[in-house]
Amino acid sequence: MKKPAIAILFLLLGILLMPLYGWLYLNYGHPPVAVDDPSFPMEAQIVHKPLGNRIRSEMPASSPVPINEATLAAGASVYMKECSFCHGVPGTPSKVGAQMYPDAPQLWVKHHRGAVVGVSDDPVGATYWRVKNGIRLTGMPSYVKVLTDTEMWEVSNLLSVADKPMSDDVTKILTQPSN
Template structure:
C-alpha cells in the first residue's frame, strides 16, 4: 500500500509540493504508524486538558475567595452601620424610657418568649400541699409584701395601671376571660416569679427576702385565688388595703 504523503508547504509565495516519502508498506506497518500518530495526538490533548482544567480551577478558587471576602466585608459593614444607627437613636432619638411612653412594636412578645422559656426550664413543684395554715401564712406575707402593687380581694391598687408593664391585680378577673389573677398558672411558675423577679417590671427578687417556704405559701395561695377561702384567710386579705402609706403603719 502507499505510504502517507506529507502536506505541501508554501515556499517563495508559490505552492510547492513536498513529497516526504512514498513507499510501499505492509498493512501492519501502516496501522502501527497510525497508532503512533493517534497516541501522540491523544497525549497532547490530555496535556492541554490538564492545563485548561488547572487554569479554570485557579480562577474558580480565586473567584470564590474574592466572593467570600466581599461577603465578610459587607457583613461587618452592616454590623457597624447597625451599631452606629442604634447609638444615634438612643443618643439623639426618643426611645420609650418613660412608663407613659408607648411600647416598642412586639415588645411584649419579645420579652415573653425568653421569660417563658426560662421558667419552663427551671420550673419546680411545690414541696407541700395546700392547707388553711399555709393559706394564713401566705396571706400575711401577701398583705405585707404584695398588696401594695397587686391589690387585695375587692380592692385594686389605683396606680397599678400607670406602671409599665401594668401590675396585674391578682384578685381580679381578667378582662378577656373569667380567670382570677394567676390562678390559671402553675404554682411553680408563680414561685419562680416571686423568687427571681422580672427585669424592668418593678417586680423584685424575693429569694433574698423570703424563705422558700414563705414563697411557696404565697404561690399556693394565689393558685387558689378563684376558690372560696377560709374566713380567717379572707379576713386577712380584705384587711390588706393596697395603700403603701397605710401598710407602713
Template sequence: MKGFLIGLIVGLLLVPIGAVFYFHFGHPPVAVADPSFPMEQQVVHVPLNARIDAEAPKNAPIEPSPVNLQAGALIYRQQCAACHGLYPTASSFGGSMYPDAPQLWSPHGHGVVGVSDDPPGETFWKVDNGIRLTGMPSFRKILNPTQEWQVSLLLANADKPLPSDTLYLLQQPLYAQVTPPSSGSASATPAATTEGAK
C-alpha cells in the same frame, strides 16, 4: 464583587452606629407614659416564658393547707398588696406601672382570678427570681422558700373558697394592723365577690 463587599461592610457598620445615635439623641420609650417600643412585649415574653418553662418547679413541696394559706395571706399583705391589690380592692397605682401590675384578686375571663390559672411553680419562679424592667422584684433574699411557696399557693387558689381567717386578712385596708381571727372554719370564694369590683 468588590463594590458589593464594601457596601455590605458599610451597611453592617451603619446599623450599630444608627442604634447608638437613636438611643443617645433620639426619644426611645423610657417613660411609663411612652407608647410601647415595636415588638417590645414579644421580645420580652418569648425568652421569659422559655426560661420559666425550663426552670419552674413542677410540684409544690407543701400543701395549700389553712395554715399555709393564712401565712401566705400575711406575706401577701406585707410584700405584694401595694402593687397587686387586696381582695377585692385594686391597687391605687398598680395600673399606672409599665407594664401594669396584675391585680391578683380581680377576675378576668372564664372565672380566672389573678394568676389562679398559672401553675404554682410558675408563680413561685416569678416570686423567687423577679422580672427585669417590670417593677417585680426578686424575693429570694427577702422570703425563704417556704414563704415563697405559701404566697404562690395562695394565689393559685384565688378562684377557690378560702378559709375565713385567710379571707379576713385579704379584706382589711392595706395599712391596717391586723391579726387573723381565731375561728377560721367558714370559707368564701374570691371570684364571687370580686366580680363587681373589677
C-alpha cells in the same frame, strides 16, 4: 469599579455605621422611657418568649407546702406585707400597679378575657419561680433573699387558689386596711 463591587462597598459601609445609627437613635430618637410611651415593635413577644421558656424548664412540678387553713393564712400575711401594694387585694385593685410599665397584673380580679382570677390558672411552680427569681426589667422583685422558701410557697399556694372562696380568717387578713 464594577457595579457589584460598589454595592458591596456600600453594604459594608452601612454595616460599619450601625453602631452610629444606634447611638443617634438612643440620643435623638426619643426611644420609649416613660410609662405611657408606646412599646417597641414586638416588645411583648421578645420579652415574654424567653421568660416563658425559662420558667417551663426550671419550675418545680408541685408545691412541697400543703394547702390548708394555716398555710393559706400564713400566705395571706406574706401577701399583705410584700405583694398587695402592687398586685391589689380582693375588691381593691392597686392604684400604683396600673401605673407601672409593664403594669403589675391584679391578682384578685378576672382577666379582661375569660373568667380566670389572677394566676390561679398557672401551675403553682410557675408562680413560685416568679416570686423566687423576680422578672428582670419589670418592677417584679426577686424574693429569694427576702422570704423563706416556705413563705414563697405559702404565697404561691394562696394565689393558685385565688379563684376559690376563702375562709373568713384568710379574707380578713387580705382585706384589712393597710396603715
